[in-house]
Amino acid sequence: MPTSFCGTWDIISNVNFEGYMIALGIKTPLRKIALKLKQRKVIEQxxxxxIIKTISSFRNYTISFKIDQMFEEYTKGLDERVVKSVVSWQGNKLVCEQIGEKRNRGWAHWMEGDKLHLELYCEGEVCKQVFKRKKPTEKL
Structure with missing residues (x-):
C-alpha cells in the first residue's frame, strides 16, 4: 500500500524555484512575488x-485526480497553460507527467522520515522543495 501524504504541510526549503519558473516562461514580476511566498500544501484523499491544494497569501492552486487516469489540467495562476496530466505511483513516489508545449514537465512527491519532498521539473530545470507537517496550532 502506498504511503499516505494526507495532511497539511508547510514549506521549509525551496531550491531552484526561480530556475523552474524561468523554464515555465513565468515573467519576472510574478517570479519575484512567488519567491517571497511561504507555501502550504494540503493533501486529501x-x-x-x-486533492492537492497549494496555498499562499498571494494565490492558491488546487489539483484533483485519480491514479493512472489522464486528465486535462489548466495551470491557472501558474503558467496559464493547458496540459494533459497523469499521476501514478512509482514505488513510494506519487509522480505526475504533464504533456504539453513544455518538454519533460511534471512533479514527484515522496516522504523521507517526517518530511514531504516535492520535485518540480520542466525542460531540464529541477526545483526541490521540502515540507514539514503542520501542527494543529500553527498558522501560515
Missing part, C-alpha cells in the same frame, strides 16, 4: 480521488 476521498476514496480514489486525490
Amino acid at each position: 476521498q476514496g480514489d480521488l486525490y
Whole structure:
C-alpha cells in the first residue's frame, strides 16, 4: 500500500524555484512575488480521488485526480497553460507527467522520515522543495 501524504504541510526549503519558473516562461514580476511566498500544501484523499491544494497569501492552486487516469489540467495562476496530466505511483513516489508545449514537465512527491519532498521539473530545470507537517496550532 502506498504511503499516505494526507495532511497539511508547510514549506521549509525551496531550491531552484526561480530556475523552474524561468523554464515555465513565468515573467519576472510574478517570479519575484512567488519567491517571497511561504507555501502550504494540503493533501486529501476521498476514496480514489486525490486533492492537492497549494496555498499562499498571494494565490492558491488546487489539483484533483485519480491514479493512472489522464486528465486535462489548466495551470491557472501558474503558467496559464493547458496540459494533459497523469499521476501514478512509482514505488513510494506519487509522480505526475504533464504533456504539453513544455518538454519533460511534471512533479514527484515522496516522504523521507517526517518530511514531504516535492520535485518540480520542466525542460531540464529541477526545483526541490521540502515540507514539514503542520501542527494543529500553527498558522501560515
